[in-house]
Every structure is written in structure tokens, then in C-alpha cells.
Amino acid sequence: MALDFDLDEELESIRKMVRTFAEKEIAPVAEELDEKEEFSIKLTQRMGELGLFGPFVSEEHGGSDIGYLGYIIATEEIARIDGSQAATLAAGNSLGIYPIYTFGNEEQKREWLPDLCAGKKLASFGLTEPNAGSDAGASKTTAVLDKDTWVINGSKIFITNSSSEISAICIVQAVTGKRPDGRNELSCILVPNGTPGFTAKTMHKKMVWRSSNTGELFFNDCRVPKENLLGKQGEGFHQMLQTLDGGRLSIAAMGLGGAQGAYELAMKYAHEREQFGRPIGSFQVNAFKLADMYTDIEMARLLLYKATWLADNKRPFTKESAMAKLVCSEIYHRVVNQSVQLHGGYGLMKEYAVERHYRNQKLLDIGEGTSEVQRIVIARNIGVPGDPLG
């Protein structure tokens, strides 16, 4: 009798703590930060103080070592209140801390992890380029070894956490040569913000995640020491795939938490709003909407927690994390769409948090692998004939 759906007391405590934090400290400022497109150093550092950065990092390196499930639950609880802060957390952990912790050498870990896990600094993952999105292998950014330094040229776009005042380092994926099969050889190189030749420009006028930091990066004969290579030369593509497997879990958690938040807002409003002399939630047409939302969320949670369980138990989880990311973002889409519908005209107004959920949801269909790419990953892992990309 091994199957067990109970969360242990530690995980319940984590959920409770993060929920309290999100409700008390994020909720009161979320609308204003979103409106002003303002990144909050204060909230980021508070998340650091509470130990939310570095959940899979050993205590020795400054992490809290609570494992993936604790991390996913924490991300879910932040996203229940605000997608932007959840984005800062999820990208900081999965795309910033994870590659350094997993592929970095001891010296790199000691240099960067303590401050990253404390939330004092942020690391970003420079992967997407103007012409290399889903086709991540088509990077144009190059790094050429000149004696003891890498000389980097190129640009990156839509890079979360890369251009804030506390953004300290970018893990840049660059072409470092040709492989025997003629394809590009990719490597990841650590480039500290502020290095001459490296410009990070904050991107504005976003529809989504408006109070998270998104940067456009330019490398112009940017030189960093040879030792800044992450892992071995030529491992960049695999490092990226492995990083994104874990990243999908946290993006899925944002979908799940967002759906939970949007559902709760709908339920509350369904009790309060009266039309035709009764609460609108008492009409079957609306009660069914709420029943569907609740059921969808439960499905999403079961799939995500299972994928997370695989990760915590060191089993392969590529397929499951792709499924969880796909399902959680699509369910968030359905739930928030119906939640706005229930709110009627008020759901279209910024002073109702559901409006922010509605916008923020859309990123999850696109970021860290579009829904289409998730389907490719799943299809490849279930034995369809041929290759879905071929």
C-alpha cells in the first residue's frame, strides 16, 4: 500500500507560511506594482529571507533543501496571489540557481549561491534570442576563446530577472563551435552583469508579469575569463534541456496557483453578487462553472504533484513535467476565463485581481516552451512514429 495523497506536516507548514506571506505582503501592493510596471526589490528580498530561493540547494550552499514539492507548493501559493512575484521566484530558482547549482564547479557555487539563495542577487538564464525561440538550438550568440577569455557577441530577449538592480549574473547560452554532425556546439557561460560589453535593457509595455523584470541583452565583444564556462564546453544544449525540465514544474505551479486564485475569486464573487434577487452562484449555470473549475484544478494538481514526486525521487520526469506544464497552463486558461465571465463587467476592471490573472495566464501558454513544444516533448516520449518536428 504505497500510494499516499497526504502532504506531510512540513509541507503543510510551508504552504501556510507562504500563503500568509503572499496575502499579507504581496496582495496589498500587487495591483499598484503591476500598474506601474515596477519590479520590487523589497518583495524579492523578503522571499529570500523566508528561504524561498534555493529550495533544492543544500544548506551548505545557502539553500533550504526542502525539495521540489516544497518549492512547487511555495510557487503555487505566490502565484495564487500574483503572477509577477511568482515569476521572479520561479525564474530565479529554476533558471538562475538551478544551472549554477547543478552544473557549476565548487568555486562558482561558493561565489554565487549564498547571495542568490538569500534573495540579495538574481541570476538569469540567457537562452531565447530574437530569432531563436522554440528552436532554441538556433542561437546566433557566439563565444570565441581568445587565449584565456571568452569573447561573446550577440543578443538575447525576454530574459526574466536579467536587468534589475539586483540582477548579478546571466548564464548565457552561446555557440562555441561546430559539432562533428555539422550542428552548432552550444555552451553555457557565466557573465556577470556590469561586465564591459554586456548591456541589459529592461523591456517595458508588457501585457503580462508587469512587475517582474524582463531584459533584452546585448553582448558586444564582451570578455569573461575562460573559467566562467559552466560545466564542460559543448554541454550547453543538454544543460538547457535539463534546466527546462525542472523549470516546467515551476511554470506549471504558476498555472495551478493562478487557477486556484482565480477560482477562489470566482467563488467569493458568486456568493456576494446578487442578480434576480439571489446570489449568482445559486444559478445552475454558474454553479456548474464553479464545479468545473474545482474539478479542473484538482486534476492539474494531481498531475503536477506526481511529476514533482518523480523529480524528488530522482526518476525521469521529462514527459510528466511537459504534461503538467501543458495541463496547468491550459486549465488556468479555462478557469480564469470563466472567473472573469462570472465577474461580468467588474472582471474587466483593474481593481479586480481577476483581471490581472486573466492577462498573466497567457504567458504560461508561451513561456518556457509553448504549449505546442510541450506536445512535441510528450509525443516524442510516448513513441509516436517518426519525429513530430521532422
Add this chain to the structure above:
Amino acid sequence: MKIVVCVKQVPDTAADIKIDPETSTLMLDGVEHITNPFDEFAIEEALLTREKHGGEVHVITMGPPQAVDVLRNALAMGADQAYLLCDTAFAGADTLATSYTLSKAIEKIGGVDLVVCGKQAVDGDTAQVGPSIATYLKIPQLTYVSKVREIDSEKGRIVVERMLEGGIQAVESSLPALMTVVKDINEPRLPSLLGIRKAAKTEIPTWTAVDLPVDQSRLGLDGSPTWVARVSRPEQRRGGEILQGEIPEVVSQLVDKLLDAKVLK
């Protein structure tokens, strides 16, 4: 400084609790339990005191096995050690028997400089247990403390501000002493993930009646000279009245009504 904090597990203040009309007891099935909110201020004050003056913070609670949750919460916030006082012999205790039992546990911990309690629990609302513990321990009691001005652990003295109706009273006392705190005293911290992990690993000893130097006849229901005869909901209050119209007219209506109600003379 050796500090003991006494905490209580109470039904969630957000829960809508029903009363069983037959037995006059609270129907708590399915109701979440939390740390008594005032006790969180007590824990925070103990932690702040430790951070400033060094020492250790011990937390005790008397309650059923599930009351261990509030101790874990205190450990996660940063307390050093916690003890659960749990025994069927303790059940049904009124404030006298409860404070007797808690005072004996504090004696067992030994060498305590400061005991901190919330000003009252939000379920019973008696505010008696803190002062009674001080009486049993024969130490000074400082109730309704809103600020600790200074502590001199060398000389064994403490100066606090007490929040009284219409004013603040500064009191100096010798240590050891017991204080009960009000919510203005601090802002309780959230536990960190590291704290939660540490708390989950900390062993919490359970003390039963035989572990304490107690007179068995003074425990639980048998040791309680008072008991709850009946619990009922207060009468529903009548809704207020909203006066409408032009301001001068409404004001004169209001004054008439206040005169009628003998609020104004």
C-alpha cells in the same frame, strides 16, 4: 536569559463555530486550529529578547496530542525547545488547574528568568492563566505589556510599559518575572523554510502527570473548582439605523434620538 513561553492551541478565529445545544460544548469537527494569536506576540517577544540578550527560548503547551502543531510553529519561528503537556489527567482543566500544571512544568524546566504569555486566549478570553502562573511561581506579574524598555539580566531587572485604559504605565520589576503581552508589542515573524525544516526534525518531549512534580488531585477536571455550565451565543444585535436626508435635518434627528436614548443630556 532562560525564557519560557506558554502557548495555547485555539480554534481558527476565521472559523464559524457552532455550539452543540445538548451538551453546550463547541462543535470543533473539521475546524482548523491555530496558535492563539496573542501567543505569537509572546513567542516573538521571547525571540527578540534572546536575540538581544542571548539565552534560550523554551515553549510549552498543555493540550491534546495535536497541540504539538503550535509547538512546531514556535520552533519554526526560532524557539530552541518545546514540550507538550499531554495526559488524560490534565483534561477538563479550568484556569486554576491549567496554571498550576503549567507552573509545575516551568519549575521542571528550571532556572527560568522570564515567562512570557499572550494577554489572553481568544477562545476562553479569561486572561487568568498568565497571572495565575506568576502567583504559583511566586514571581512578579507584568500584565498587558506593550513594550519592553530594558532588561538587565546581570542585575536581574526589567522595565516594561503596560497598556492601561487611558494611559501607559512604566513598571520596573525584579527578575524572574512573568509578563503577558498585547498585540502592539511587536510584529510576529513568519517562519522561514529553514526554520520549518528544523522544527520538523526537532524532537518534542511529551510530559504526562507522572513527569511533573504535581499533586494529582489538583489536575484536570478534578482539580478545577469551576466548570462551564452552559455556552450560548449572544443575542443577535439589532441592525443600526441609517438616517437619510439633508445634513442639518439629519443632525437634528440624530440629536433627538441621542437625547431619547439618554446618550446626551
